[in-house]
Amino acid sequence: MAQAGAVFLEQDQFNCSICLDVLKDPVTVPCGHSYCRVCLKGYWDQDDYLGIYGCPQCRQSFAPRPVLGRNTMLADVVDRLKKTGLGSPAVPAAPPAPLAEPTAAEPGDVACDVCTGRRNRACRSCLVCLASYCETHLKPHYESQAFQKHRLVPPARGLQDSLCPRHDKLLEVFCRTDQHCICYLCLTDEHKAHDTVLASLEMTEKKNALAEMQRTSQQRIQEREKELQDLRQATQSLTLSAQAALEESERIFTELVCSIERRRTEVKELIMTQERTAITQAEELVRQLELEIAELRKRDAELCQLVQAEDHISFLQNYRSVCTQPATTDVPIITVDPSFACMMSAVSEFQALLEDVCQGGFVNISEKVSEVTIIQNTLVKVDAEQNTGKSSNNLLI
Template sequence: MAQASAVFLEQDQFNCSICLDVLKDPVTVPCGHSYCRVCLKGYWDQDDYLGIYGCPQCRQSFAPRPVLGRNTMLADVVDRLKKTGLGSPAVPAAPPAPLAEPTAAEPGDVACDVCTGRRNRACRSCLVCLASYCETHLKPHYESQAFQKHRLVPPARGLQDSLCPRHDKLLEVFCRTDQHCICYLCLTDEHKAHDTVLASLEMTEKKVTAVEDDSERICTKLIRSIERRHGELKELVRAEGRAALVQAEGLLERLEQQIEDHRRRESELEQLSQTEDHIHFLQVAAVHLLQSADCCEVTLDPNTANSYLSLSEGNRRVSTGHESQNYPDHPERFTSLAQVLGKEGLSGRSYWEVEWSGNGGITIGVAYKGIVRNSGGTDSKLGCNSKSWSLDLADGLCTFQHNKTKLEIPTPISPRIGVYLDHKTGTLAFYCVSPRGDTMTLLHRVQTTFSQPLYPGFWVGLGSTLKVCPIFNFTA
């Protein structure tokens, strides 16, 4: 019985870190880590074109490809483990500490998914069951061997977001090529030749990089801002006397607000660094990285607006109506389609967000200044020519379009969309942004070559309204 308990407590060392199951036909690589022969062969087959092969755990590289020899001693141990049934002991491990009495869930708490009637507050969430449990309903996870491999984390919302929408498997792998999480089945098809890593490892690396970079950037900007504001304050006091003090108080108040905002961001990053949910971390980290450095103010150009478009809120809100507006004639105005362009051309790195509502649908995109304005057909429509790229949201469908080539994107329609443009590298990406603006999901990314400045462009269907969202950005 003692022998059985000892093997059970260390069973994880007999699991393959690729398939997370007990080793089958185990092989050992030169660095000492062991895997199923089939799993490691499939993993290395992805890197054949590089000629360099790495260990999935420690990332040590080998060239040429090592010959995989069967680890007979390890295979012997695994066979005995299976035959004797030591992987399923009669006496499972006890919970790590006595569980407290369950308490009723309050507003804002994560509630138990098993409770009926008045639900108790959840104490843990299971990433395998994709459910949250109170102290009472969590006991089977500690008392039954059927749950011994389940992973428990602090109570979390949105557990369904941890599943692959195509395969209904856990998102345990991060694709560095496409910058989003995938499941292990995705590795066998569209992500086969991509640069991938375990999501937990990517989370650890990005935690360190994000916290270090953001802290350094915030501190530098705060110091510069304080020095500049201090100089402005001294100059105002000398030049304006008492009247300047009133203005100085306003400057100090704005500075205090900026400092408070950045303390809040530092606190959010600190909390983010403690999370065990790598899906949530990578989504939130993407928001901080895009919104912290590349935000731009997009203002709509009334000289390009179709006569049935109504602009308001400082030319940041647009809607389509039945009545024509009294706009003067202008050569840059769209005459046949309800479209409008941004006022400024973009040639660097830029990020902006829009919110929309209504049942007429919208189009969000970018275009060269030379896009046709007065075509009677669809040649001037965003995405229907070689001078524009667009994301269409209408009739429950999300479609990317360029030069009349369409690509349907299988995703729910979102009321808030983010657009990232890196003109120099030829990158254009569209994101689905959460209502609170704290997480984002990549919808589609284009890699091409841009030859001219690009203007944000929008088409607004009848009955729809679109608004450019203000995004907080601290500038030095």
């Protein structure tokens, strides 16, 4: 017996709006619309990089990505539909939620392909029509049965690039053998027996690989930032150390110069003192020699006078006093050409010795200074395994 007030439904009402087939393992999003679990997962995987997930029908957005739960009641209805079928006039699909006022397309936006004059910003692109629509011109895709099987995606440019140049079909398969996208018809001829996979699955795998590359890149950035910080600290430390070394070396060399100046003054005083002492001794000896010469000249005169005497009595009386030898002064050895040649030779030897010491000290200082560095290059050995596939870098320690 027929149930009173029965509602006759069309089978299309239980179709997934993504794959346009009867729902398989139906899941319901928070806005109330239902889809195949696999279809909705693949649809959201395409927008995974945005971090915002929307309903393909009403375009309501969710963040974070909702956890999909199986709609048990709808799954039971679909199972019964498959077994018994429902035949009745089609009921038009409910229109989407009221749309906001269209927004004019700005530079960089995808513009509506239907608008004339002032073009509005597109909100969806159709992979069947190969056109983009604003919210106003998208309404037929939700209200008319003729567009129910069209696939809508976020606004995209270059929709013609999504078609196979040979078969004018959507590029939905990725050929791993030839590394490019193909359509389903390509699988039957030139790409037969090739390693192929759904383009959405390949994108997911490559995104995972890119995520790993990004993680490695971010880790490397952190390492380089740490090395940059250490390098800046080392540079600052080296600058402070160099300034301290300059001040200390300036102090030491100033003391050395002062010490040389003191020695120079002392040598000058030694020479002048020795000159005064030697001249004083020579002047005293000159005075004594002059006195002795005067006495000798006086005695010589007396001898001459005595030799000329005629009176023998007077001669004999004065002879004894005149013949007595006067006291003489012992004269030291006198250098005929005195000079400071030996002293000047000693100064020259001191100069040569000092220059040798300074040269040796400078070489030692120069070697120690050249050892001070921030970066030391260390050669990294590359083994056979690295030569076959892995890259190697020169480490900066």
